Amino acid sequence: MASKDEKITDWVYKGDKSGEFKRQQSSFRNFISREPGAEFPPEKGRYHLYVSYACPWATRTLIARKLKGLEDIISFSAVHWHMGAQGWRFATAEDSDAEGENVIPDPVEGHAGFTHIRQIYFAANPDYQGRFTVPVLYDKAKQTIFDDLIDEKYRAVVLYPAALQKEIDEANEWQYDLINNGVYKSGFATTQAAYERNVVALFGALDRAEAHLAAQTAGPYWFGKDITEVDIRLFVTIIRFDPVYVQHFKCNLRDIRSGYPALHAWMRELYWRVPAFRDTANFLHIKNHYTRSHTQINPFSITPLGPLPDVLPLDEEVPAVKAAAAAKA
């Protein structure tokens, strides 16, 4: 946070006249490495991953963990979907509104009595002054944390192949700023100008993604036949787009299901045919978190029911798309 009197719920820094949301840089930048003598070597049971099913950044680590078969190596738990004045909190035995795999109190030894993610940050650094974000990777051996996950850490063989690294980096650069973060910059904007600038840029980037996928004939994924980091990073935003971002963050120039056929097909391919994507998409957490935590946007905390279903089946289209297809045939 920029200063001590900044609150968790101040998404735009006080005194920032631009009205623009600026996501902070992570400060615990540690890396697991196989190099001999590495400070953080890969080790079964040593690391615990804290996530929120609501958070796109956290969900991409869960997807990567599953795709790379790390489930027996790195344990995980998920926080409750509600983020209040103290930030993310752990679920308790009394919570009956947050179903999902491992939505549990802090399971790490030595963390008895921990109620919030912030306590893990302070245990790692009592003078920590930043935000308390997920995902967090906790190192039980060194009792320290990582709060910046996929960039380098999961970059091994499959998801970040050498032959594609340049193209992956290029795609990540515009997609991160304009799409992943673009929805937040649109939704958290506190001036009309900041909103319009960001929402127009967001849809320009979606058009670019749509054109790329429409031209991809080699396979269903971003680069054709193999899933890479780009699919993971883009998916976590696109899967939340219709259920949340269209209405909650006012990203409503179009929606995915009626306005972006290639993105829609790509997203559903991942969701319906690749368990790592479907199993980590928890719409209860996703919808409730945004609509009931951001009370500056939605003061009555009413969660819209639609659009229904959260994700259309592979062989179903919205009526307008069906009608257009019928007219063409």
Ligand SMILES: N[C@@H](CCC(=O)N[C@@H](CS)C(=O)NCC(=O)O)C(=O)O
């Ligand atoms: N450093 C993290 C940032 C992730 C992030 O911004 N997470 C958001 C939720 S989507 C969060 O936990 N925000 C809590 C806060 O800012 O108080 C990463 O890149 O992995």
